[in-house]
Amino acid sequence: xxxxxxxxxxxxxxxxxxxxxxxxxxxxxxxxxxxxxxxxxxxxxxxxxxxxxxxxxxxxxxxxxxxxxxxxxxxxxxxxxxxxxxxxxxxxxxxxxxxxxxxxxxxxxxxxxxxxxxxxxxxxxxxxxxxxxxxxxxxxxxxxxxxxxxxxxxxxxxxxxxxxxxxxxxxxxxxxxxxxxxxxxxxxxxxxxxxxxxxxxxxxxxxxxxxxxxxxxxxxxxxxxxxxxxxxxxxxxxxxxxxxxxxxxxxxxxxxxxxxxxxxxxxxxxxxxxxxxxxxxxxxxxxxxxxxxxxxxxxxxxxxxxxxxxxxxxxxxxxxxxxxxxxxxxxxxxxxxxxxxxxxxxxxxxxxxxxxxxxxxxxxxxxxxxxxxxxxxxxxxxxxxxxxxxxxxxxxxxxxxxxxxxxxxxxxxxxxxxxxxxxxxxxxxxxxxxxxxxxxxxxxxxxxxxxxxxxxxxxxxxxxxxxxxxxxxxxxxxxxxxxxxxxxxxxxxxxxxxxxxxxxxxxxxxxxxxxxxxxxxxxxxxxxxxxxxxxxxxxxxxxxxxxxxxxxxxxxxxxxxxxxxxxxxxxxxxxxxxxxxxxxxxxxxxxxxxxxxxxxxxxxxxxxxxxxxxxxxxxxxxxxxxxxxxxxxxxxxxxxxxxxxxxxxxxxxxxxxxxxxxxxxxxxxxxxxxxxxxxxxxxxxxxxxxxxxxxxxxxxxxxxxxxxxxxxxxxxxxxxxxxxxxxxxxxxxxxxxxxxxxxxxxxxxxxxxxxxxxxxxxxxxxxxxxxxxxxxxxxxxxxxxxxxxxxxxxxxxxxxxxxxxxxxxxxxxxxxxxxxxxxxxxxxxxxxxxxxxxxxxxxxxxxxxxxxxxxxxxxxxxxxxxxxxxxxxxxxxxxxxxxxxxxxxxxxxxxxxxxxxxxxxxxxxxxxxxxxxxxxxxxxxxxxxxxxxxxxxxxxxxxxxxxxxx
Numbered sequence: 001x002x003x004x005x006x007x008x009x010x011x012x013x014x015x016x017x018x019x020x021x022x023x024x025x026x027x028x029x030x031x032x033x034x035x036x037x038x039x040x041x042x043x044x045x046x047x048x049x050x051x052x053x054x055x056x057x058x059x060x061x062x063x064x065x066x067x068x069x070x071x072x073x074x075x076x077x078x079x080x081x082x083x084x085x086x087x088x089x090x091x092x093x094x095x096x097x098x099x100x101x102x103x104x105x106x107x108x109x110x111x112x113x114x115x116x117x118x119x120x121x122x123x124x125x126x127x128x129x130x131x132x133x134x135x136x137x138x139x140x141x142x143x144x145x146x147x148x149x150x151x152x153x154x155x156x157x158x159x160x161x162x163x164x165x166x167x168x169x170x171x172x173x174x175x176x177x178x179x180x181x182x183x184x185x186x187x188x189x190x191x192x193x194x195x196x197x198x199x200x201x202x203x204x205x206x207x208x209x210x211x212x213x214x215x216x217x218x219x220x221x222x223x224x225x226x227x228x229x230x231x232x233x234x235x236x237x238x239x240x241x242x243x244x245x246x247x248x249x250x251x252x253x254x255x256x257x258x259x260x261x262x263x264x265x266x267x268x269x270x271x272x273x274x275x276x277x278x279x280x281x282x283x284x285x286x287x288x289x290x291x292x293x294x295x296x297x298x299x300x301x302x303x304x305x306x307x308x309x310x311x312x313x314x315x316x317x318x319x320x321x322x323x324x325x326x327x328x329x330x331x332x333x334x335x336x337x338x339x340x341x342x343x344x345x346x347x348x349x350x351x352x353x354x355x356x357x358x359x360x361x362x363x364x365x366x367x368x369x370x371x372x373x374x375x376x377x378x379x380x381x382x383x384x385x386x387x388x389x390x391x392x393x394x395x396x397x398x399x400x401x402x403x404x405x406x407x408x409x410x411x412x413x414x415x416x417x418x419x420x421x422x423x424x425x426x427x428x429x430x431x432x433x434x435x436x437x438x439x440x441x442x443x444x445x446x447x448x449x450x451x452x453x454x455x456x457x458x459x460x461x462x463x464x465x466x467x468x469x470x471x472x473x474x475x476x477x478x479x480x481x482x483x484x485x486x487x488x489x490x491x492x493x494x495x496x497x498x499x500x501x502x503x504x505x506x507x508x509x510x511x512x513x514x515x516x517x518x519x520x521x522x523x524x525x526x527x528x529x530x531x532x533x534x535x536x537x538x539x540x541x542x543x544x545x546x547x548x549x550x551x552x553x554x555x556x557x558x559x560x561x562x563x564x565x566x567x568x569x570x571x572x573x574x575x576x577x578x579x580x581x582x583x584x585x586x587x588x589x590x591x592x593x594x595x596x597x598x599x600x601x602x603x604x605x606x607x608x609x610x611x612x613x614x615x616x617x618x619x620x621x622x623x624x625x626x627x628x629x630x631x632x633x634x635x636x637x638x639x640x641x642x643x644x645x646x647x648x649x650x651x652x653x654x655x656x657x658x659x660x661x662x663x664x665x666x667x668x669x670x671x672x673x674x675x676x677x678x679x680x681x682x683x684x685x686x687x688x689x690x691x692x693x694x695x696x697x698x699x700x701x702x703x704x705x706x707x708x709x710x711x712x713x714x715x716x717x718x719x720x721x722x723x724x725x726x727x728x729x730x731x732x733x734x735x736x737x738x739x740x741x742x743x744x745x746x747x748x749x750x751x752x753x754x755x756x757x758x759x760x761x762x763x764x765x766x767x768x769x770x771x772x773x774x775x776x777x778x779x780x781x782x783x784x785x786x787x788x789x790x791x792x793x794x795x796x797x798x799x800x801x802x803x804x805x806x807x808x809x810x811x812x813x814x815x816x817x818x819x820x821x822x823x824x825x826x827x828x829x830x831x832x833x834x835x836x837x838x839x840x841x842x843x844x845x846x847x848x849x850x851x852x853x854x855x856x857x858x859x860x861x862x863x864x865x866x867x868x869x870x871x872x873x874x875x876x877x878x879x880x881x882x883x884x885x886x887x888x889x890x891x892x893x894x895x896x897x898x899x900x901x902x903x904x905x906x907x908x909x910x911x912x913x914x915x916x917x918x919x920x921x922x923x924x925x926x927x928x929x930x931x932x933x934x935x936x937x938x939x940x941x942x943x944x945x946x947x948x949x950x
Contacts, residue, residue, distance in 0.1 A: 047443060067250060083096065086136045110159065122145070191294065199291060288488070294666070300367055304472035313436040319451050337596045519740075764943040788904070819843060
């Protein structure tokens with residue numbers, strides 16, 4: 001919907017310098033001053049999407065309603081208050097976010113902690129950060145409603161109305177929640193976060209945002225009296241700063257009437273507080289800085305900042321953004337090409353610009369490097385930036401970016417009628433935050449075509465010269481430790497680079513797509529249908545199997561999954577394996593074309609490819625549009641039959657892992673995430689994350705020897721789902737995969753049963769982290785069994801695990817305030833016979849670890865001894881049912897669940913049973929399951945403690 005997404009690459013820069021979203025709860029803070037803000041389209045020559053009904057109540061609250069039926073019978077609510085941490089007084093720092101949490105803690109018409117239960121009964125699943133976020137200038141509350149019956153819609157609107165002005169903000173509940181907020185602060189406090197804060201302070205010096213991180217100050221969180229929170233709520237929750245967005249399968253007229261009835265009586269009896277002084281960007285010339293934070297990666301950045309331009313969103317403004325974005329995208333492409341070379345001076349690099357937090361317009365070129373090669377990386381990005389500034393872009397480079405971006409806009413316009421409800425609601429909320437007109441995809445495409453019909457390379461080059469101006473260049477080195485000489489060393493490296501003259505870039509050769517024929521199209525030797533699921537199954541003479549499911553779930557979208565038999569179970573299990581190098585399969589390209597040339601030659605197409613390693617297969621995945629399905633299949637077939645294993649690509653991935661390895665050990669959660677998969681597979685090296693020695697010892701030849709046999713010889717299964725006819729899918733697959741030589745069958749490994757969950761532990765397995773001494777992580781799990789050998793058990797396992805999780809949250813998170821994120825799941829394998837487990841994990845303080853085990857064993861024992869109530873069962877079951885129903889309305893679900901459907905009938909049995917499966921789970925089955933599988937003595941335990949207190 002926004003043309004300036006050409007600058008999106010910048011969002012990968014500065015380690016998420018933009019909105020640090022802190023969520024969980026349902027409440028709302030707001031800004032200040034004045035009458036209702038007008039909708040942006042009233043001050044613009046741009047036309048808002050006519051599918052959206054915009055309005056404003058007499059009290060100033062704005063609303064936007066959009067009828068959308070993808071998926072049918074669902075809706076999404078976004079309740080946005082234009083206030084966040086920027087609106088806090090000094091003694092309130094952190095209370096905007098705290099208030100978001102307190103929305104769960106009772107209101108005039110909803111009891112304490114009852115809001116979550118009400119929504120669970122309606123089928124909404126809640127977890128950390130799934131339902132709200134607080135940022136600098138906004139707090140947004142999200143409800144994705146699984147049903148659009150009048151009662152569910154009314155419930156959602158009622159809860160938003162309660163949050164608006166009816167929160168009770170009980171002092172005792174406020175005190176209990178302090179621990180949760182502090183736990184969230186610990187969770188967020190990673191080396192990357194600390195580096196981000198320092199980078200922001202350096203770049204935005206003089207601006208209020210540097211002093212108002214949304215998480216706030218820990219001393220305020222610990223000690224602020226509840227009256228400060230109430231004061232913030234009273235002053236900042238105001239209708240004139242509120243926007244209510246509802247998208248879904250609803251009647252706009254009926255909904256508008258209810259919105260007016262519910263929200264028109266919302267009044268405030270206090271004057272709006274004065275708008276906060278956001279500060280002024282401190283003027284700077286050439287500056288040099290070092291951010292040294294143990295545990296971070298090494299990166300360099302050259303940035304320019306100018307004051308934020310707070311002007312209406314107009315066609316002229318978007319034109320300026322597009323022109324600047326196209327030029328910077330050419331620079332981004334050049335850097336990507338450079339990173340792919342054997343002698344690349346950096347691991348990866350980015351270039352882009354964007355408005356940051358309505359405080360600055362920010363342009364930057366950055367690169368990640370090995371710790372001892374930052375000087376070379378800095379020289380490379382400096383010289384490439386100066387090259388494009390001095391000599392500009394070529395007409396060929398410009399046209400490539402125009403073609404690529406137009407293809408994306410064309411795909412968006414073609415699929416506009418079946419955009420997802422949740423995506424539209426979030427996009428509408430985003431347009432409010434950025435004060436932009438919510439334009440239609442068709443109008444976006446038309447405006448883009450108008451712009452690029454006029455733009456020239458000369459204009460792009462003029463704008464680029466202006467882009468690299470303002471405060472700066474501000475040169476920044478981020479590293480685990482400062483170099484000798486500190487900022488002066490950065491200055492010297494930059495000065496030395498600037499002394500090197502740059503020359504015009506040589507023109508690149510044109511490339512053509514060589515993969516249009518793979519031989520004689522394959523013959524179909526078997527074809528059958530599965531009518532109740534809308535499937536057609538085909539087998540070609542060479543053994544390739546194809547399953548097709550045509551859908552109209554998303555207009556012009558087709559998903560393709562290619563499964564090649566093998567996977568981890570076909571790999572050696574007596575040594576460390578470079579499975580981690582699998583991204584190199586795609587980045588290496590093919591023998592005929594490297595990855596950059598593939599992107600260049602397919603710029604006018606929508607075709608994507610990804611590679612991953614599963615337990616019994618390796619997989620290529622693609623997402624395309626209907627008219628590009630032939631190209632998508634050609635691309636995947638080329639990678640299958642003509643893959644290249646370029647050593648330089650492997651080395652780049654290897655260095656990226658080595659450079660980032662310390663980050664995993666810097667937090668409790670990082671260690672848990674790094675070690676968990678290997679531990680729950682009893683340290684089998686096929687699932688174990690490599691250490692530094694193993695990473696360093698790996699070779700490009702070893703990577704090729706591991707992957708080439710699997711990809712080039714294993715049996716192939718293709719799944720095509722989406723807006724396609726069966727005949728076209730068969731014909732295009734026959735032309736590509738069907739034309740390949742016959743594929744060998746993979747013999748089942750006799751040792752598959754050897755993959756097992758670890759034995760129960762009386763004392764936990766212990767690992768340590770190098771971060772804060774007040775953080776620890778815990779994981780506990782118990783074996784259950786695989787998914788398909790007992791399908792009803794899988795549904796009982798999911799419900800039982802959810803009830804267990806709900807009880808732990810009620811007692812350890814809500815009552816004790818001892819953790820922020822506590823999650824559980826039943827992970828039952830489709831591929832490994834007999835393998836699957838239920839587990840729970842959380843982060844807390846070392847002092848709370850023993851108390852958690854005591855609570856855990858108490859809950860486990862009670863769950864196995866006593867039946868759950870009907871209400872508790874419903875609050876676990878209804879969200880599961882609605883989540884499944886929602887998933888089945890997306891092509892992704894069918895691509896994921898149709899694997900092996902031709903060779904293992906249980907896969908289809910699982911799909912058929914799914915909708916009734918959760919409904920059949922009874923309280924007695926939950927009790928019996930917990931007694932058998934969740935007995936306290938059956939759990940394996942894992943702890944991550946600070947290194948200093950082990």
